Amino acid sequence: MRIGIVFGTRPEIIKVAPVYLKAKEMEKEEGIEADFICTGQHREMVDMMKGIFNVEADIDMNIMTANQTLNEVMYKVVRGFEELLKERHYDWIFVQGDTTTAMAAALAAFNRGVKIGHIEAGLRSGDLYDPFPEEMNRRVIDQVSEKMFAPTQRSKETLLREGFNEERIVVTGNTVIDAQVYVVSHFNLDDVRRKIIWHENYFLVTLHRRENIGQRMRNILRALRRFSDKEGIQIVFPVHKNPKVRELVYEELSGCENAHLIEPVNYVELTALLKDAKFVATDSGGIQEEAPTFGKFVVVCRETTERPELIESGFGLLAGTDEEKVFQALYKALEFRAGGLKNPFGDGHASERILNAILG
Known part of the structure; x- marks a missing residue:
């Protein structure tokens, strides 16, 4: 065959x-x-x-x-x-x-x-x-x-x-869970993460969706900055290569002392950052599936999600793209404890x- x-x-x-x-x-x-x-x-x-x-x-x-x-x-x-x-x-x-x-x-x-x-x-x-x-x-x-x-x-x-x-x-x-199992068994994720950032008090951010580019993304970024400034939690943000995304991110987060804007990372590095993050704020689909493996809460910065299992399982919240709603959702993520919740994916x-x- x-x-x-x-x-x-x-x-x-x-x-x-x-x-x-x-x-x-x-x-x-x-x-x-x-x-x-x-x-x-x-x-x-x-x-x-x-x-x-x-x-x-x-x-x-x-x-x-x-x-x-x-x-x-x-x-x-x-x-x-x-x-x-x-x-x-x-x-x-x-x-x-x-x-x-x-x-x-x-x-x-x-x-x-x-x-x-x-x-x-x-x-x-x-x-x-x-x-x-x-x-x-x-x-x-x-x-x-x-x-x-x-x-x-x-x-x-x-x-x-x-x-x-x-x-x-x-x-x-x-199959993304298969990929995570492979990476965890083949790499020392603690060493990988420390080569990128020594801070342990951070949350992970990824944004790139085509439909969010523009005012929606500005709203999200402003909420992230407000939250980080108020709580003192670092932002670790591998910035997508799309020039329109990069322009918005650097306009809104440049000068934010807590924001670590880094170049895109490979999958091992992303997995390492995900493993040690407090929580995740993202408009990615894949990270919605990957975060529960490590017991991490996901603030989904989108108007819709095709992965409602994340929300239903208790591992995430569909925050939308309004600045205040995203800001409040970040506090729910900070309060989250995985307990005995099971990865739905x-x-x-x-x-x-x-x-x-x-x-x-």
Whole structure:
């Protein structure tokens, strides 16, 4: 059986690398032949990730160009896959999540009659434009997928309500937990964190969402600064490479003595910062899944979330993007104690379940 596992961005490689590693383990015993396929949608960030999991792309489309539009990314991925699928005859193409890379690869494979497995299927915010374009992308991918690997029971129930056949859906847990298990077992996270920051009294911040750029992000940043100034808790903020994000962040947080604005970190470094943080304020999707592993509370700085399990489990709060609401949510995070709460996103065996599902 030949499978292609596709990635193009940093979050994707984190979540598909464990599947690729597991496929390689099963190669001889189960007859799986796996290709790791990189589109290069985010060139710099993908290059940052390869060394962590000790894997290289088998195929690299290298589509990245400066300031490319979503339509340009989609066109390049579809064109690249049209040529690839002529050369290599895959039984399955695996895509992950909701990026333009994943959506375009899935459509290209579907049009060539290749079965698609959607890792992290069934997530919904309920608003087609928030997050944009991710909400549309994941809905499209689910429509053309032969197997939908839902990370949680709630994701499965969402797909069932939308009319998908239950036989196409497998609850697996989220592969990001597999990635965390890998990193914790391969790296000394305490040493990694101390190389970045010695302070232990800090909270971690990440912001980058397209729909938040502008006044929404200013509101969030002002709330973070007010809170940090009042409570004396440090902000550790790996600032996204997007020039529009960087401009806003440096305008609002420059001169804030407690703000440590650092360059983007790799996944091991982010995991180390997450492990020791007081809590997290973010508009990221992935960190909503990763924080509960370490018992950390998440202030979700967005108007919607496609991961309601975080809120329902008690590990997070959907704060919105109003300055005062975010400010108050930060105090709830400070008061949080994990106690016996359970991570709703998995147990570290999702990759194995995904591969077993296609092996029957």
